[in-house]
Amino acid sequence: MVQLEKGKYGRLIKVTWIFFSAALALFLFYAYAVSINFMGLFGALPDLKFLENPKNDLASELYSADGVLMGKYFTSNRSPVEYEQISPNVINALLATEDARFEKHSGIDFKGTFAIAWSVLTLDPRGSSTITQQLAKNLFNTRGKDYRGSLGGVPGLNMLIIKTKEWIMAIKLEKNYTKKEIIKMYLNTVPFGSNAYGISTAAKTFFGKKASDLTTEEAALLVGIVKGTSYYSPIYHPNRALERRNVVLGQMVKYGYLSSDKYSELKTKPIDMTKYAVENHNKGSAPYFREVIRGFLYKWAKARGIDLDTEGLKIYTTIDSKMQKYAEESVTENMKDQQKKFFAHWKGRNPWITEDYKEIPGYVEREAKKTGRFKQLKKQYEDNEAAIWKEMNQPVKMKVFSWNGEKDTTLSPMDSIRYYKHFLHTGFMSMDPNTGHVKAWVGGIDFKHFKYDHVMQGKRQPGSSFKPIVYATAIDNGYHPCQEVLDAPVTFASDIGGEPWTPNNSDGPPSYERMTLRRAMGRSINTISAKLMQEFGPNRVVDYAKRLGIKSPLEPVPSLCLGTSPVSVYELLGAYSTFVNGGIWTKPMFITRIENRYGEVIESFPPTTVEALSEETAYLMVHMLQGALQEEGGTAQGLFRYKMARTNEIGGKTGTTQNYSDGWFVGVTQDLVTGVWVGGDDMSIHFRSMSLGQGGRMALPAWGIYMDKVASDPNLGLKNSKFRRPKNLPVSLNCDDYNTVAPSDSTQQQYVAPSTVSTDEGIL
Known part of the structure; x- marks a missing residue:
């Protein structure tokens, strides 16, 4: 009886080993097949050259002559920082929340992978993907169409192939980079929402500071956002964001990065979003200047096969950040005063007038026909003028510029034109005559509402x-x-x-x-x-x-x-x-x-x-x-x-x-x-x-x-x-030393203009 049972279990063990060996062999063959894209079934993987120099989209940055970042040109707003420029609070929060065994694995944490179900049951926020796997996904877009094979459209199987690719790429990343480099690359590529890619841009967008200056609670908030940039947005869902931040802080306590007492103190702190500001082309220093030279830069980049929005260039300008600030302040101070006088001067009347100071009839209607809104309505209603003008006179909610700050109001498009035509405009430029360097450039009174540049574009x-x-x-x-x-x-x-x-x-x-x-x-x-x-x-x-x-x-x-x-x-x-x-x-x-993105000068401008x-x-x-x-x-x-x-x-x-x-x-x-x-x-x-x-x-x-x-x-x-x-100035500037010779004593001179010239101008 005992021998029978031993034989029975022996066969079971043997079958189990055969099954395990076959499964292992099948898995290894499958992994190999994925790595070589066998028969085009699985989709390609990035080659080793690309792996050694991973290239993600970086915003091109515009700097003043004194090294101040003025603005960016980007598709994805991302600016890289070094590992040493990242607050330890961010790294601690990231490891505690996303990959506590990061220092122990080589790209794949099988313990974490096989514990997915347990994580769900216990509400442990740690994901199954390691930081290295997430980096592979961010760097190489393993879920995009470029890497999809013929089996990519099969539900369920597609996700298995994707995860396998991420495993393979994670192992390769671990072989090519140190742990610090992987952390740095991850934090430089991960999206945080609000058009902020990478920890540097996120720190500036949400808290108006450098990544190196982030506090523990700020770091916890940003790391928490990564799980769902919209769902946990501190702008649109502050309660969820607060709860998620405290979960991250709890993870930091669990893994020894934060004391319980400190946690008790921080979890009650409200989220401070007073410095929140999404970077866009309307904000920052010298927006008119940035927009004017955008055309030059795109033309320059196109001629060299470069994508300005993704190449991560550093463009150094002649603008002095302090002079630019003073110029903007001076323009604001002067134009506020001029506008106040202009409003008082035209109180109760419209300022668009003829040479004999009478209001121009039909002026606003003619200006309305030049607007994008009117042209859009003309396409929509074709030749139905009545319908077009009805829409143009329909009040809508809008934000309008004022010298006391942007205002929410309700105006029709026609009333909006009347309102904005009452404003005076300006162009201001300052340059060093000895070098030709432009030091300050203010092309108008407010770039968000008045895009037209009055320095170079306007004449x-x-x-x-x-x-x-x-x-x-x-x-x-x-x-x-x-x-x-x-x-x-x-x-x-x-x-x-x-x-x-x-x-x-x-x-x-x-x-x-x-x-x-x-x-x-x-x-x-x-x-x-x-x-x-x-x-x-x-x-x-x-x-x-x-x-x-x-x-x-x-x-x-x-x-x-x-x-x-x-x-x-x-x-x-x-x-x-x-x-x-x-x-x-x-x-x-x-x-x-x-x-370029590596700090190499690719062009100088004499x-x-x-x-x-x-x-x-x-x-x-x-x-x-x-x-x-x-x-x-x-x-x-x-x-x-x-x-x-x-x-x-x-x-x-x-x-x-x-x-x-x-x-x-x-x-x-x-x-x-x-x-x-x-x-x-x-x-x-x-x-x-x-x-x-x-x-x-x-x-x-x-x-x-x-x-x-x-x-x-x-x-x-x-x-x-x-x-x-x-x-050696050859002449004296003292008029007492100069023998005056009058050109002519005639009091009435005649000049005959060329026959092709009109001379009906009379300018004061």
Whole structure:
């Protein structure tokens, strides 16, 4: 009987071993078949080369010249950090919650794998996948279509194949990387929700801090979110997030990373989301600047076969983060004040008016037809105008911009257009004339609500701020700042039957006073600018403008002497910088170098320069620009309200166009040239009086506020308070030493315009 039982059990053991051996052999064959993608059934695995250099999508980052992160270009917002830059609290919370046996296994924790059912029954939050397996899934997208074979569509079997691939990749990862490297890669790739990929971005998004500074409870919250980024979102489901955070803290106690007393203290702390901010293209420093150079960067990247949004490039710009901050603050302060005046000025009336100050009929309707909303409705309703306008006048909930913060309101699309057309806009740029480096760029009043850039993209008539180019033409062709010219009428007649044009001065008819060129430019005398245009001709002035970097089309007509052809702030600053830089035009530049994700420089950007003027002519023009402050009646004397103007050598020029549609000011020092434009969305939207609408009132204050801030910063104080003078200036700047030779005593000059030119402009 005993022998019978022994034989029976022996056969059972033998059968069991045979079955186990066969199952093991079958499993090994299956694993091998998956690893080689046998007959294309299972889908490919990443090759060893890819494994040795795993590449996940990284946001390309834009840095200021002083190393401050300004913004990113991304599909997935991910920025990598080193292991040492991650708080130990994060690593402890991760190990306790996701993989307590991480240091003991080699990629696969079979104890954890076979304990799935027990984990579910006991509510143990530890998953069955190891951190290494999860990393494999994150790095190689093992569940994506790219790695799916012909058996991938079979329910149940597909998941088994996926898990097998993750096991295989986990083992390979463990062979190629240290435990610290695996932890680092995992935390740099895992999604946390709110468009935050990786621990660095998550720390900034949820708590406004670096990954190295995360506290225990903050680390527990972020690790808890990983289980379900939407379900456990502290923004949308704070109670769930709090409960999940405390579960993670409990795991940390269980595995010895946290004391019970500390747990008791932390579990009662509320979740603090006061610094929560999702990174997007509307936020961060210099959003207009970032958006403008986005086009350049995408074009540059495309030409080199690079994906800007995923390549993890580091783009180093010329922007100084402190100067940018001061510029944004100054623009805000000035534009709040200007807008307050504008609202009061137009109280009870709409500001879109004709030249005789009457409201433009049908203006809002015409503007509405340009909107995306109208074009969408036109496709939807085809030619049913009544239905389109009914929708355009239907009130809807929306957020609108105001200088007191974004407001929730209910407006129809038509009312929204009316509301936004009441706002003034601005463009502000500051650059180092010696290097061409752009230091600050503010393209408008609020990037979220007004995307249009008024520094490079927008072009408006510069008015009198164009006059220095006219004067530079004269100075470079024999005139001297001390040369006296008569403030007398100058008439431009057309040979095509048009009306002759005789420009007046902004303050009325000519004075018939004889004055130096320096005083004439300082006081912005229109007749003398017209006299110089008459002598040298529009084509000569256009030629000098091009030398000085003006790329916009300039109409070669007499009225160009008063700035009738639109230009950008960007162009005009390049021209003024030439005067300060000894006659060398340097293209305003905004990028110095681009590095790949490994820190290797893949392109540097040297300055582009052209010798536009002689050093002597350039310095004489700087001397001329100083006349706006130093000459009696100078248009920039309002700057003396600001401390910086009383302690440094400064030059500048105001600009005001017809009907006060555009206000400009460009100011120069040896180290900074800064330009400001202020105006309405259209030229028909403007102040109605010189006392409010001139460049010295609208634009100049922003320059003064900004320069006071820059000059008072001990790290940014102007290095050279005086302009750099040529060593051997061949002429004296003292008008007492200059033998005045008046060009002409005639009080009425005639100029016949080319037959193809219209001369019906009359600009103040």
